[in-house]
Amino acid sequence: MDSRGLFALPPGTDFPRALVAGLIERMEGAPPEAMARVHLYLNTGRMLRAVRAAFDETGTRLLPRMRLITDLGADPVPGLPPAVPPLRRRLELAQLVAGLTHSLPDFAPGTGLYALADSLATLLAEMQGEGIAPEALERLSIADTHSEHWGRSLAFLRIVARYFDPDSPPDPEARQRRVIAALAVRWAENPPDHPVIVAGSTGSRGATALLLKAVAQLPQGAVVLPGFDFAQPAEAWDNLIAGPVPAEDHPQYRFALLMRALGQPPAQVRPWHSTPAPVPARNALVSLALRPAPVTDQWMTEGARLADLPAATEGMTLIEAPDPRSEALAIALILRQAAETGARAALITPDRLLTRRVSAALGRWGILPDDSAGQPLPLSPPGRFLRHVAAVMGRKLTLEALFVLLKHPLTATGAGNRGPHLRFTRDLELHLRRHGPAFPDAAALRRWAGAEADRLAWADWLGGTIAELDMITEAPLATCIDRHLALAETLAAGPGGHIETSELWRKEGGQEAARIMADLAREAGHGGVYTPADYADLLAGLLQGGTVRQGAAAHSGIMIHGTLEARVAGVDLAILAGLNEGAWPQATAPDPWLSRRMRQEAGLLLPERQIGLSAHDFQQAIAAPRAVLTRARRDAEAECVPSRWLNRLVNLMAGLPAAGGPAALEGMRARGRHWLDLAASLEAHQVASLPAEAHVPVARPAPRPPVAARMRELPVTAIKTLIRDPYAVYAGRILRLRPLNPLRPKPDPRIRGEVLHKIVEDFVKTRPEIETPETAQARLMQVTGSVLALLVPWPTARRLWLARIARIAPAFGEAEAARAAEGAPVVIEKKGAVPLRALGFTLTARPDRIDLLADGRVHIFDYKTGKPPSEREMKAFDKQLYLEAAMAERGGFEAFGPRAVAAMSHIQLGGEGATSHHDAAPDVIAETWAGLEKLIAHYLRADTGFTARRALQRTEEASDYDHLSRFGEWEMTDTPNPEDV
Numbered sequence: 015m016d017s018r019g020l021f022a023l024p025p026g027t028d029f030p031r032a033l034v035a036g037l038i039e040r041m042e043g044a045p046p047e048a049m050a051r052v053h054l055y056l057n058t059g060r061m062l063r064a065v066r067a068a069f070d071e072t073g074t075r076l077l078p079r080m081r082l083i084t085d086l087g088a089d090p091v092p093g094l095p096p097a098v099p100p101l102r103r104r105l106e107l108a109q110l111v112a113g114l115t116h117s118l119p120d121f122a123p124g125t126g127l128y129a130l131a132d133s134l135a136t137l138l139a140e141m142q143g144e145g146i147a148p149e150a151l152e153r154l155s156i157a158d159t160h161s162e163h164w165g166r167s168l169a170f171l172r173i174v175a176r177y178f179d180p181d182s183p184p185d186p187e188a189r190q191r192r193v194i195a196a197l198a199v200r201w202a203e204n205p206p207d208h209p210v211i212v213a214g215s216t217g218s219r220g221a222t223a224l225l226l227k228a229v230a231q232l233p234q235g236a237v238v239l240p241g242f243d244f245a246q247p248a249e250a251w252d253n254l255i256a257g258p259v260p261a262e263d264h265p266q267y268r269f270a271l272l273m274r275a276l277g278q279p280p281a282q283v284r285p286w287h288s289t290p291a292p293v294p295a296r297n298a299l300v301s302l303a304l305r306p307a308p309v310t311d312q313w314m315t316e317g318a319r320l321a322d323l324p325a326a327t328e329g330m331t332l333i334e335a336p337d338p339r340s341e342a343l344a345i346a347l348i349l350r351q352a353a354e355t356g357a358r359a360a361l362i363t364p365d366r367l368l369t370r371r372v373s374a375a376l377g378r379w380g381i382l383p384d385d386s387a388g389q390p391l392p393l394s395p396p397g398r399f400l401r402h403v404a405a406v407m408g409r410k411l412t413l414e415a416l417f418v419l420l421k422h423p424l425t426a427t428g429a430g431n432r433g434p435h436l437r438f439t440r441d442l443e444l445h446l447r448r449h450g451p452a453f454p455d456a457a458a459l460r461r462w463a464g465a466e467a468d469r470l471a472w473a474d475w476l477g478g479t480i481a482e483l484d485m486i487t488e489a490p491l492a493t494c495i496d497r498h499l500a501l502a503e504t505l506a507a508g509p510g511g512h513i514e515t516s517e518l519w520r521k522e523g524g525q526e527a528a529r530i531m532a533d534l535a536r537e538a539g540h541g542g543v544y545t546p547a548d549y550a551d552l553l554a555g556l557l558q559g560g561t562v563r564q565g566a567a568a569h570s571g572i573m574i575h576g577t578l579e580a581r582v583a584g585v586d587l588a589i590l591a592g593l594n595e596g597a598w599p600q601a602t603a604p605d606p607w608l609s610r611r612m613r614q615e616a617g618l619l620l621p622e623r624q625i626g627l628s629a630h631d632f633q634q635a636i637a638a639p640r641a642v643l644t645r646a647r648r649d650a651e652a653e654c655v656p657s658r659w660l661n662r663l664v665n666l667m668a669g670l671p672a673a674g675g676p677a678a679l680e681g682m683r684a685r686g687r688h689w690l691d692l693a694a695s696l697e698a699h700q701v702a703s704l705p706a707e708a709h710v711p712v713a714r715p716a717p718r719p720p721v722a723a724r725m726r727e728l729p730v731t732a733i734k735t736l737i738r739d740p741y742a743v744y745a746g747r748i749l750r751l752r753p754l755n756p757l758r759p760k761p762d763p764r765i766r767g768e769v770l771h772k773i774v775e776d777f778v779k780t781r782p783e784i785e786t787p788e789t790a791q792a793r794l795m796q797v798t799g800s801v802l803a804l805l806v807p808w809p810t811a812r813r814l815w816l817a818r819i820a821r822i823a824p825a826f827g828e829a830e831a832a833r834a835a836e837g838a839p840v841v842i843e844k845k846g847a848v849p850l851r852a853l854g855f856t857l858t859a860r861p862d863r864i865d866l867l868a869d870g871r872v873h874i875f876d877y878k879t880g881k882p883p884s885e886r887e888m889k890a891f892d893k894q895l896y897l898e899a900a901m902a903e904r905g906g907f908e909a910f911g912p913r914a915v916a917a918m919s920h921i922q923l924g925g926e927g928a929t930s931h932h933d934a935a936p937d938v939i940a941e942t943w944a945g946l947e948k949l950i951a952h953y954l955r956a957d958t959g960f961t962a963r964r965a966l967q968r969t970e971e972a973s974d975y976d977h978l979s980r981f982g983e984w985e986m987t988d989t990p991n992p993e994d995v
């Protein structure tokens with residue numbers, strides 16, 4: 015080969031094909047075996063496959079020796095031991111980090127142990143790859159501007175770095191650098207007698223940059239740079255490094271560093287092949303738009319040289335969608351057209367949520383794109399299953415966690431018939447939702463199973479599987495793995511099944527999960543001791559590194575790429591999607607170990623490096639023959655800021671009217687609006703294809719059931735609901751629809767009310783004849799402790815509610831002593847009833863408490879855990895006490911017959927434990943009863959509808975039946991629509 019040094023290909027060029035074409039051209043006239051002596055190093059596996067495919071297109075020939083640059087790290091070198099496996103190193107570092115977080119609990123709070131160890135390993139690998147010795151940390155000074163956190167972090171790093179001296183077994187990054195350094199020395203002393211080519215790398219990492227420099231100086235060495243900006247003038251190149259602040263966020267910055275290290279000016283970088291860029295004029299426009307911010311004054315001078323921007327941007331489309339859904343659908347339509355016309359198209363974006371939306375939209379047309387990233391293993395069925403199993407270890411099993419496991423598609427797949435398992439799971443869920451307990455155990459499962467043999471066998475299998483999960487404590491990592499796998503495989507096998515016949519370790523996802531678990535088990539001896547929570551964090555971090563690849567059914571011409579693959583794409587159409595700040599470029603991850611200033615002082619890479627690499631990917635992708643730029647103007651939370659590169663491009667074009675910039679920009683947007691209009695039309699067509707009744711606006715419901723079907727009995731507590739939300743009475747009492755308890759039961763106000771009522775009920779029922787306020791207070795606390803231990807499984811709620819009762823205990827004890835002197839309880843949570851014979855209706859009640867006084871009258875009490883209703887509310891809506899008084903006067907309670915009512919009171923089980931007394935005047939009670947008769951007669955008429963949310967106290971108040979009435983599709987101000995049902 016008759017050339018050496020730096021070569022390049024411009025952005026937009028099909029790099030693999032141009033690389034192969036240039037190599038064949040240079041080997042023209044050489045014997046066939048000469049090609050086999052060429053050593054070709056490539057940057058990624060995808061690039062390697064693409065180059066091999068490009069050689070296949072050229073016919074039969076001997077191929078060069080092709081390797082990945084990263085493969086050099088495994089080459090044998092005398093005196094250099096093999097690299098320590100990355101997982102082993104992270105497990106070792108996790109033990110050190112555990113000691114740090116134990117002594118400093120406020121160090122990086124909220125960050126998991128393995129996540130901290132992983133970030134520390136990444137930092138140490140970067141130091142080794144960049145050739146930064148541990149002594150560099152000793153030279154860092156802690157200035158006054160540095161926080162205490164950075165000082166503690168640096169002290170810890172200085173200790174840890176001592177474990178990575180040259181005599182220690184190297185990490186892969188350190189070994190890679192040492193191998194390349196040794197290779198460079200050997201090449202300098204004895205240059206190879208065959209061509210050596212490195213292609214596709216930008217030299218962004220220290221070890222790779224060292225290789226590029228060594229190869230470029232060989233007599234037969236060549237470095238082929240991807241996406242080199244031949245349109246950038248020399249002064250612009252100089253400004254990248256010579257400016258007051260290095261422009262590390264510029265796409266060509268790494269090339270400038272490499273050229274300076276080799277002493278080679280940009281003008282001497284030669285094209286590797288004559289293949290031109292698809293649209294050179296567009297490359298010049300983008301090159302100018304991406305100049306560093308301090309020199310954007312060059313827009314005025316160099317922008318005047320640009321001409322006919324409408325022609326340069328003819329193949330560009332700009333989509334500014336109103337929301338991510340519209341953006342994804344428009345992209346899917348473009349990709350569908352590409353599939354129909356046979357064009358090779360690639361969606362290029364770092365936004366994985368957007369790619370999933372696009373894939374889902376393509377699925378409606380049966381198009382499965384070839385996704386280079388595949389599916390993240392944690393989102394695959396095996397990954398989710400293993401994470402769910404790890405999450406339940408070491409804690410009490412909740413209903414939600416139990417049914418997440420039981421309903422997982424991999425559970426109970428080893429017995430051949432999963433039907434009984436799903437049936438039992440459904441029945442158990444309904445039972446536990448209605449009856450509890452909140453934390454199910456083996457005893458609760460057996461009580462549910464009863465005497466049915468099959469159900470009992472299933473319950474015994476499940477009870478044995480989940481037994482003592484909350485008793486799992488910290489243990490050596492190997493023990494944690496064994497426990498985890500035993501539990502996972504038992505659940506996957508199912509009752510009477512075998513793990514060998516289950517689906518857990520099958521298919522691509524199961525095999526990848528099995529590989530990761532095997533690697534973890536192999537290195538477990540280096541892991542130390544883990545708590546269940548730390549083990550779950552470790553597992554989640556490990557699974558995050560796994561990927562489930564697409565099968566052979568993927569469309570070969572429709573691809574989804576990450577930004578790194580932009581240099582490999584070679585497509586007819588590139589869609590640069592998600593062009594918003596925070597997505598492209600992505601926000602840099604915070605470093606918990608070194609601040610930006612400390613990294614700069616140590617000679618480490620700055621966050622701008624990653625932005626510069628993303629900018630380089632953007633510059634290459636936008637240079638495709640046809641390019642579509644897309645962004646959503648707004649996401650679910652706020653307005654989005656356009657990507658800095660898109661913003662610069664738009665501003666530059668808008669400021670070049672002489673070159674037709676505004677017209678070109680409007681043309682790009684017009685082409686984008688075309689696709690957005692198509693997406694809107696598709697959505698409208700889908701809506702139009704719905705049945706005709708789906709297009710009728712929903713009215714505020716007021717159903718009118720037949721009179722014979724209407725309620726003939728109501729408790730006094732439902733009268734308030736009948737006044738405020740009649741629809742809830744219709745749904746609950748007439749249709750008999752009862753809301754299920756939540757799958758995640760928690761100590762909400764309803765449960766709190768039931769528990770506090772039970773406490774007072776037990777307290778009153780066990781009251782002795784003579785009791786002082788002090789003994790009443792002590793007995794109340796004793797009863798409270800017993801009830802809470804029995805009915806409240808949440809430790810935090812038990813403590814809070816115990817404190818609530820303790821706060822009101824003195825006042826409650828004194829009030830009870832006074833009430834004991836006036837009378838005795840005769841009704842405690844006992845049902846009573848009074849018929850309204852003229853209406854064929856019965857009113858029932860279960861009062862909290864009614865005391866019979868010495869004068870023969872009664873005193874009615876109602877306990878309130880919240881704020882008691884006011885007199886005005888009681889007379890208008892909350893008529894419970896008045897109705898109970900009316901029932902007492904009419905002999906509705908067997909314990910005492912018809913009695914006059916002396917008083918009515920609310921006892922507050924919260925706050926200060928105050929008691930509020932209310933007017934028990936006979937005329938008010940009589941008026942309330944007359945109002946009840948009128949209300950019931952109204953709702954027993956055929957022409958009366960049960961209006962939804964008729965008069966709720968607050969508009970934000972929720973009803974159990976809002977979804978049934980389709981609230982939200984109608985407004986509170988809408989007129990009810992009575993309808994016979």
